[in-house]
Amino acid sequence: MGSIDSLYDKVKRYLLGFNRGKAYSSSMSGYMSGELQTLVFIMVLAAFFRLFTIPLGIVLVIGVVAAFLYFTPIIVAMERENSSDLNRVLFWVVIYFAVIMAITLWGL
Amino acid sequence: MTETVTNLWSIPLLLIIPILTAIVVNFLYGKVKAIRVVAILSSLALFAIAVISPYGYHWFTGQPAVLLNGGYTYSVQIFAWRLSLELYFGYMQQIMIAVMSLLLIFVVAISTKVMSKNMGTYIGLIFLIYMSSAAIIMVNDFYHLWIAVEIGSLLVAGLVAASGESISQKAALKYTFFSAISGAGLAIALALILGITGYPNVSDAIVSMHINNIQGMQGILYVAFGFLVLSWIYAGGLAPIHPLKSDVYGASFPHATVMLQTQSKLMLVAIGLIILRVFGTLPFAKEVMLGISVITMMVGVVMALLQTDFRWTLAYLIISHSGLVTVGISLGTISGIIGGMFQAINDVLYMSILLLCCEAIYYYGKGTSIKSVSGMAKKAPWLAFAAVVGAFAASGIPPFNGFQSEIILIQASLASGLPEVAVVILMVSVTTFIALFKSIYCIFLKADSTPETEQAQSRQGSIPVPKVLYLSLGVLIVLVVLIGVYPQLATDFLNDAAIKVVSMPWVP
């Protein structure tokens, strides 16, 4: 039935499949660990919603795991999202302002 | 020392001496020796002032406070409307400015040794950045808060642009573009707070918000809170705006990044405490700040994993650890605020160790990318030791100071019923360890395989790292271990500031 670490090999092969086929270099290890790290961070963020209602937290965590399997190389999107292109940063700030206006007009 | 001194002499000195030094150093443009002497002397003087100064206020408008029965008083014990623009120098301000002055001495000593061109303006900019962060940590009125943030962002752009490569000019341009939006936002927040409370002084504004009924003003308070948090994010480099700040850290000289990160940590603490004092009671205010700092921690540390250049790894780690600072402050509890401020001090210290090691590698001339530089442990063993100590302190390993502040933060977040925040803090410190040791392994521990480093290695045994860099690394390591073993050395200074913010927000 294969050795204990066959699950690790499966995950590694699965993730390695998405990279541009470069040899296993130090930057590759960064991308892989970054990928798993982002997944766990997003799961913790989803778990935050248990403050409102417990089932909402559970549903969101499971949803995040399912979404991860669907668009797996999220690290590429993460890196593109963090690029310091001025318009991308301004876009996120406009979203920040929209949230403020929504809270204000909602009259919390 | 009990604090009854009004119009304290040390506060204006802490601001004027850096400005005077910047002017004098600019005049001595050519003469390197003279610049070095003037700069080191004035930074020693600043350190001495920060340590020996008594505690107290400095009222800019100079007129006494107005009592409720219409009389005037200079004493600060009894309650009175201050109606003045004031700066306050207390326990927390003392340790923050003392740590920053210590770093200023090291940065000035190293940069005068390392820098070759346009020395005068460069040192002047470093002193002005010191002045802007000293001003912001002592501020107790909105007007000076706004001026310090504006000047701070212009000086950051100047210092980054002074480091020469085109990537740093691009980073400076993007950062300055954004100062328009955050400066304009802060001006509008200032106007709204003034409109609601009628007082520019923070203490008076808080008192008038407690006394008068501001039920109808909830929406306006949120807009003012939003703009204030926007300038908090901009000055400190938090979640949505962190790419601009990480470019600034990555593109400037490592020894300049020591001052840049000190300035942004102090701005985070100062503006964070003012937001907590003024808007702490607003529903959802603390949750917004908590969300921003948790996202900053995550994004910063994940991006640090991806970098292949030691300088950029450190840049993203600084962003992630400033998220650690703000998560402590936005918890709002006394131990949370103490943990946040203590984390700011520790973070500044151990990041300076790592940045000075990065400076030595950069000074050695091969750049800091982990692909090109290797085998440094054989050439500079003490540098490898300092980098390992810095990495251990950054990832919170017991004998060093990172552990002490992270343990306070974890206990504070568990006490306020948020185990997820504790989980994120633990994961951030583990990932910091991974990211740092990836670079340290490639730069220091890996054998020297590439051929072109063969001739470089044969040229001389150990690399010509300036003595003064080893001296400052030694002092920093001693400080890191000292605070790691006796945390109360630093937390004694922070306790009363945290208690005042939570229980008596109208006292600065």
Add this chain to the structure above:
Amino acid sequence: MIELTLQLLSFIAAGLLVVIGLGGMLFLDNLIKKIIAFTLLSDGVNLALVSLGYVEGGIVPILEPGSSYLNFPNEAALIFGPGIVLTNIVIGVSTTAILIALTMVLYRRYGTLKASKVLKGERK
């Protein structure tokens, strides 16, 4: 219909200026156009701050020696807005000077003023 006083009029103008400035900064591709949009944005904010303290039919907030200061607080316009704007104009000029200097340096390096080429995201 709301009676269009001078204060409301200048608030509307300030809002329009801020929107035009922010929009110009976001969508225009030329660096110098972005800088002009930046000056418009800070002008808009200045106008908003000044019109905050306007008093209909009031007096300029200067206390001449002869005049009585009893009724002064009700007549005079609030001085704090213009106080901030004086500093804001000065800071706006110095920020524009830094932006222009950096644009000139980057133009010499990239040969173009198109922000999409000059300010691309970093590929570390």
Add this chain to the structure above:
Amino acid sequence: MIDAFMVISYVMVVGITVGAVAALLQKDLLRAAFITGAESVALAFLFHALLAPDLGLTQAIVGTVLLPGIIIIAIFKTRRHEEE
């Protein structure tokens, strides 16, 4: 009774908004700099109308002369017409 003062204020406010939009849409950057100068003259008048005369003077000097001057230096050093 039409109040002459309000009429001038209307004209100035319309001038500011139209000037702002026109400055951003110009192909020739030099003309954009001059329009910015004109727009800040109208702003200086509005500051006078809003009981802040010291601001009016500062804005008149800075907005009309200094800022367009800096922008024109930039245009002189880089490129006059906006590339397509």
